[in-house]
Amino acid sequence: MQTLVAVSEVTNEVVSRSDDLFPTQPLNCANLLVISLGTGSAKKEKYTAKMASKWGVLGWLLQPNSTPIIDIYNQASTHMVDYFLSTMFHAQTCQRNYLRIQAENLTGDSSLVDIATKDNLKDLVGIGEGLLHSPFLSVNLQTGNSEPALCGGTNKDALIRFAKMLSDEHKFRLSKSQHKN
Template sequence: MEVQKIFKRRKQNEAWNVTIFSHTHVSANSSKFASAANLVKTLRGPKYDGTFLHSIVKEKLGDTWLHQTLTNILIPTFDIKRLQPTIFSTYNVKNNPSTDALLSDICIGTSAAPTYLPAHYFETKDPSGKVRDFNLIDGGVAANNPTLVAISEVSKAINREGPDSYRMNPMEYGRFLVLSLGTRTAKSEEKYDAEEAAKWGLLRWLTSDHSTPLVDVFTQASADMVDFHISTVFQALNSEENYLRIQDDTLTGTLSSVDVATKENLENLVKVGEELLKKPVSRVNLATGVFEPINKMTNKEALRKLAKLLSREKHLREAKSAVGN
């Protein structure tokens, strides 16, 4: 799924260094026998048991709880028992302490993509001793592009704490600075068509050529609708530069897969990300859904500009806070 990323900025030799992900990989077996075995396994249960992923997540996050994060975050999940989205948000944890869970549990839950990984169960206990259970699957089911959820959470925080705290009103979207980072899309590959899909039954919708068409359709539709909506809002408010969406919609083959974690593929994805920084800032064409360049500024330059704006805003708030005290 697509999460609004949390970045640690470090300045070294006047260059921004961003660590995208670690090279934790698994070996690949592409034999026909392995493919057949994977198909049978997928029909009987999740493609992966999640053991390795869970161990890595717990190792990296340890005993860190939601309320202990260094900055405000939100992580969408979907509770299959309640059949509704569950948003874990540092903005809301004080008002709803039952959502204060271990980050490892939240991350395991939000990564539990249907057919790929098992649903995740855990419990929390609020200060009064009341226990709440969570039965979670991939947050992408509810918000594959969580940008709109993030904007809503900030608006609620402004409304709750008062406009003076943020020097703006809750619905003043034109003054929001939004960075939305996609995790890839395979639109240009055009993997499916009506002629082929017309012959599919339940099995083919769930597994076709090393992918899951049903999941691909739902998650891509969800992400695109959010991008369309936010692009329209910022254009209407004449604040297009305040919304930066960085996405690569040209990936094909193994690069566009969701679960090929070989060392070679991870290294190739890093190269894709580095090349994406050199490409011009693009915006989705609301008629075609294709990303098109809007100016000569590169994504790297746009990120620097956004970072400067955020830094300036931080200094203004700190100065105001110092005067208030």
């Protein structure tokens, strides 16, 4: 959600013709480099229509080891933001300018945001290191599912590529600002 808010803020600045930003057209993704690092998502609970039809109002709030309405909302908002941004960047043929990395299927304490024990933090470091060496995924715009990206490689490869793009952009802006002075 924060990534969508950040892109919206940049767009608002561009639309208002802020002097702090480079001149561009609104929503021109070619001029944006967006990296979105997720905090991870819990292993997906499988809720079926048959299960939900028996819950009633309280059942959506209280199930053994889960709160379906919260789980579904959180999962949907994460996927919708990623799908929207992927679609927006893809439509303008600048999908390489958007990078999303998210750990999926976290379980136990690792899936909770308020467990800061030494053991859990150690586990999270291990999950992050494993995520670096996992295949880089992108959203399949036909299915909405995350799949290995066409460019291939790992998340580490994608981050290195993105860091180079950011570095090149920084050097370009520095050279432009030195020519003005």
